[in-house]
Amino acid sequence: MHAPPAPTARLPIASDADLAWVRQQVRQAAAGLGFGLVQQTKLVTAASELARNTLVHGGGGHVEMTTLEEGAARGLRLSFVDNGPGIRDVDLAMTDGYTTGGGLGMGLSGAKRLVQEFTLDSRPGEGTTVTVTDWAAGLPSPRTGAP
């Protein structure tokens, strides 16, 4: 019905100042699309977890923000891209409490619970892309939460 929409913004993730900038930009975009406060907070928190993964585990990268429109539905897609070592065991990495980075191990599994759509594509030695999508509440889009 339509070509994939072009990213509306591409933000570098190379320092903890960039993490703050990403949070700010995601918040602004989500608010602009009419996301409620709780949904905004969840999405920004998920973005913060994923951006930190990109920085800490992926050795840095970038996030692409894309505004989506399907009929009356409006959404926000975020793709976190790095060219780091990749994730060898995705199932293990998605387990609550599993960590290699000295954190609490809630980053990936927790972020997945905070958004409606979550995909992870990782190739060992090539990098990882995590894409999350949220739609403004009250829309027909099915909610695909926890596994």
Next chain:
Amino acid sequence: MSGLPATPASSVPVLALGDVLLVTLQGELHDATAEQLQDHISHRIAHHPVPVGGVVIDISGVEIVDSFLGRILAEIAANARLLATRTVVAGMRPAVAITLVELGLTLPGLVTALDVDRALSLLGRGPGSAAPAHPEGDA
């Protein structure tokens, strides 16, 4: 207060309110600033002229708490406890609480209060009672 230790401009101020240390977090907090705060609070507790009766961290101005900041808050409280000081996190926004639970981060070791006044009451330093130099441990 006087005699603030020299810290970079981006750091979070730690104010002494009687014998309680009050930390107000606001807006965007960089990871390095949060880690710096953690060290700073431990130092202040260890070197305060009078025994510190408690630490209150006001997060009512914080829009998101991710697992990193959650860990820092939990570690500040754990550090303080080992230094014989209680910590109360005050003013968490409802949206932040909802998000933390869904994230899987319920921070069971953290004592919370709805606002700073109630946090001070929890530490035995209610608005009515002029902060005593020593906690009397009435519980």
